[in-house]
Amino acid sequence: MSARDGGRERYVPVFTADSARRKELDDVLSRYPTKMAALLPALWMIQHEHGWVSEDGMAEVAQVLELTPAYVKGVVTFYTMYHQHPVGTHFIQVCTTSPCNVCGAEAVVDAFLKHTGCQELGQTSPDGKYTVIEVECLGACGFATPIMINEDFIESVTPETVPDVLAGLK
Amino acid sequence: MGYPHRPHERETTVLSKHFGEKEATTLDGWKKRGGYTALQKALGMAPGDIVTIVKDSGLRGRGGAGFPTGIKWSFMKPGDGKPHYLCCNADESEPGTFKDREIMRWTPHALIEGCAIGSYAIGAETCYIYIRGEFTECIKAVEAGLKEAYAAGILGKNAMGTGKTVNIYVHRGAGAYICGEETAMMNSIEGRRGNPRIKPPFPAVSGVFAQPTTINNVETLAAVPHIINNGADWYKQWMRPDNPKSIGTKLYSVCGNIQKPGNYEVPMGFPFKDFLYDLCGGPLPGRKFKAIIPGGISVPIQTVDEAEASLMDYEGFVAQGTMLGSGGVIVIDDAQNLVKQIARAARFFAHESCAQCTQCREGTAWTTKILERIVAGDGTHEDLDTLLEIAENMTGKTICVLSDSCATPVVSGIKKFRGDFEALIKKKKHFPVPAVA
Ligand SMILES: Cc1cc2nc3c(=O)[nH]c(=O)nc-3n(C[C@H](O)[C@H](O)[C@H](O)COP(=O)(O)O)c2cc1C
Ligand code: SF4
Ligand code: FES
Numbered sequence: 001m002s003a004r005d006g007g008r009e010r011y012v013p014v015f016t017a018d019s020a021r022r023k024e025l026d027d028v029l030s031r032y033p034t035k036m037a038a039l040l041p042a043l044w045m046i047q048h049e050h051g052w053v054s055e056d057g058m059a060e061v062a063q064v065l066e067l068t069p070a071y072v073k074g075v076v077t078f079y080t081m082y083h084q085h086p087v088g089t090h091f092i093q094v095c096t097t098s099p100c101n102v103c104g105a106e107a108v109v110d111a112f113l114k115h116t117g118c119q120e121l122g123q124t125s126p127d128g129k130y131t132v133i134e135v136e137c138l139g140a141c142g143f144a145t146p147i148m149i150n151e152d153f154i155e156s157v158t159p160e161t162v163p164d165v166l167a168g169l170k
Numbered sequence: 171m172g173y174p175h176r177p178h179e180r181e182t183t184v185l186s187k188h189f190g191e192k193e194a195t196t197l198d199g200w201k202k203r204g205g206y207t208a209l210q211k212a213l214g215m216a217p218g219d220i221v222t223i224v225k226d227s228g229l230r231g232r233g234g235a236g237f238p239t240g241i242k243w244s245f246m247k248p249g250d251g252k253p254h255y256l257c258c259n260a261d262e263s264e265p266g267t268f269k270d271r272e273i274m275r276w277t278p279h280a281l282i283e284g285c286a287i288g289s290y291a292i293g294a295e296t297c298y299i300y301i302r303g304e305f306t307e308c309i310k311a312v313e314a315g316l317k318e319a320y321a322a323g324i325l326g327k328n329a330m331g332t333g334k335t336v337n338i339y340v341h342r343g344a345g346a347y348i349c350g351e352e353t354a355m356m357n358s359i360e361g362r363r364g365n366p367r368i369k370p371p372f373p374a375v376s377g378v379f380a381q382p383t384t385i386n387n388v389e390t391l392a393a394v395p396h397i398i399n400n401g402a403d404w405y406k407q408w409m410r411p412d413n414p415k416s417i418g419t420k421l422y423s424v425c426g427n428i429q430k431p432g433n434y435e436v437p438m439g440f441p442f443k444d445f446l447y448d449l450c451g452g453p454l455p456g457r458k459f460k461a462i463i464p465g466g467i468s469v470p471i472q473t474v475d476e477a478e479a480s481l482m483d484y485e486g487f488v489a490q491g492t493m494l495g496s497g498g499v500i501v502i503d504d505a506q507n508l509v510k511q512i513a514r515a516a517r518f519f520a521h522e523s524c525a526q527c528t529q530c531r532e533g534t535a536w537t538t539k540i541l542e543r544i545v546a547g548d549g550t551h552e553d554l555d556t557l558l559e560i561a562e563n564m565t566g567k568t569i570c571v572l573s574d575s576c577a578t579p580v581v582s583g584i585k586k587f588r589g590d591f592e593a594l595i596k597k598k599k600h601f602p603v604p605a606v607a
Contacts, residue, residue: 031296031337031339032359032379033253033379034360034361034379036360036361036362037359037360037361037379038361039361040341040342040343040344040358040361041341041342043344044342044344065361074363075361075362075363078346078363078364078524079303079343079344079345079346079364080344080345080346081303081304081343081344081345082344082345096514097265097467097514097515097518098265098467098500098502098511098514098515098518099265099266099425099426099467099498099500100425101510101511101514102426102427102500102502102503102506102511103425103426103427136263136265136347136518136521136522137263137264137265137266137347137518138304139262139263139267139268139270139271139302139304139305140268140271141265141266141267141268141423141425141426141431141498141500142268142423142424142425142431142432142433143268143431144425144426144431148304151306152306153304153306153307
């Protein structure tokens with residue numbers, strides 16, 4: 001993972017010839033009549049490899065799909081799930097939209113901030129392990145409060161269960 | 171419903187019959203439960219005959235707007251020489267709604283079969299299932315189901331040995347409520363920002379990749395195999411005798427301050443009072459219901475009296491000042507600050523506005539600011555007039571209805587619960603201190 005600026009590490013391309021990701025992308029391309037349609041899937045692949053979508057990542061996708069980097073950036077910034085900065089090893093999203101809010105979601109957010117050592121929403125903890133954000137409805141409102149940690153859902157989290165949830169992370 | 175509770179005896183489980191059964195997620199398990207017989211039957215029919223059955227069944231869209239599905243399909247003209255597309259709307263992001271998630275994670279093959287029948291009926295060889303990016307479990311389940319279906323020859327160039335082509339792919343979203351709006355979704359599939367498009371042209375004329383396209387919700391498509399197998403008349407057993415406009419069973423997601431949140435399937439016309447108190451167990455101990463939002467956060471808020479008088483179908487909810495919407499029932503009790511929750515809803519819309527239209531971009535932001543100010547104790551009586559005026563300017567004037575949706579809880583909230591707003595305004599915790607330069 002490269003730092004955002006200063007001391008840049010060399011970017012490792014994802015779609016090199018004969019790589020598994022290149023094959024995956026070719027398969028995706030066969031599903032659509034245009035190359036551009038593979039943009040969201042390609043950005044997911046970048047994020048899975050690098051943990052976030054850097055300018056270099058956007059440039060690589062742009063080149064592979066014959067788009068301009070500016071166009072790719074315009075799309076990346078529209079969607080909330082592409083990380084435009086490196087995030088903690090455990091990226092924790094807590095739903096606080098009204099249905100979860102009436103069930104006490106804000107207290108769950110506070111518990112996560114307290115137990116992870118994150119100073120503020122969106123900031124990564126000093127040990128680099130956690131980033132906590134509030135998120136809009138996760139589509140699991142009957143299981144308040146649902147949270148997502150990286151790609152996994154955890155349902156019915158309460159302030160009391162937060163320490164256990166954190167202890168269960170590798 | 172099967173998950174997370176056992177089905178209540180008063181439920182009618184058609185779509186939810188196999189929720190919670192691990193085996194039903196696999197192709198073998200699904201076939202044992204009668205899976206893919208409807209597709210086999212449909213592929214042997216003329217596409218127009220399938221459309222006629224769906225039209226006759228009275229099935230209406232379960233994604234929010236309630237448009238008759240068969241009529242929507244009849245706008246497509248198979249054989250016009252153009253590629254057609256079916257897009258399945260699995261973006262499920264309307265706060266309060268989590269039914270499509272259960273369909274996908276427990277019965278992925280039900281959706282795949284519905285998508286395949288729908289594709290064939292509208293002359294589409296390709297269907298994209300647009301699943302919101304957060305639904306990783308659903309994506310895995312549906313992708314695993316697709317893999318099995320391709321391997322078994324159910325999908326592909328020679329679907330079920332009939333020589334017909336049906337391809338279905340998952341397209342993963344990346345976090346944007348607005349991509350549930352059908353034209354925004356088409357842009358998102360094309361690899362663009364998810365901005366809704368101006369209509370016309372309508373999707374059936376120029377949709378995804380500028381080709382004729384139909385968009386249907388997960389629950390709508392999952393109902394289709396049952397209708398094909400059992401016929402239109404069978405589906406009509408579920409309706410109020412005095413209301414033939416709403417037919418079939420409907421899944422409701424229930425959340426908020428209630429004893430038994432979860433998904434419940436009931437026939438059209440079911441009494442909402444029985445639903446809330448009997449099936450869902452009523453309010454939490456020592457509390458009372460205060461307000462109900464029955465169709466996802468975009469529909470008008472109901473008072474408890476209105477809710478208790480509602481019959482659960484498209485017309486029944488309209489008669490009681492709201493809409494069936496997505497079927498996401500949000501229950502708010504007397505321990506909550508209702509204005510705070512309306513402010514939180516406005517913040518949701520401000521966050522999700524795609525910002526193309528001035529009324530929506532500015533309106534959602536201003537509405538949120540004013541409401542949050544009222545909640546903080548700095549509101550004035552003029553604020554309520556300002557909110558209503560902004561709401562007026564946000565309604566019916568934009569490219570899509572997200573803007574209207576933000577105005578809805580505000581207008582219905584002020585109309586039906588004005589006292590709650592006024593109490594906060596009177597209670598002023600402190601007076602705003604003018605900034606000193
Ligand atoms: C802002 C907005 C968000 C929407 N979100 C969804 C959604 O998450 N899922 C859905 O099925 N329909 C959603 N819709 C409705 C779709 O635009 C469309 O009407 C529906 O998917 C059509 O399918 P149906 O006829 O089967 O209901 C949304 C509409 C708007 C305006
Ligand atoms: S109403 Fe709002 S969300 Fe809809 S197109 Fe306009 S700005 Fe975008
Ligand atoms: S409001 Fe929290 S998951 Fe829907």
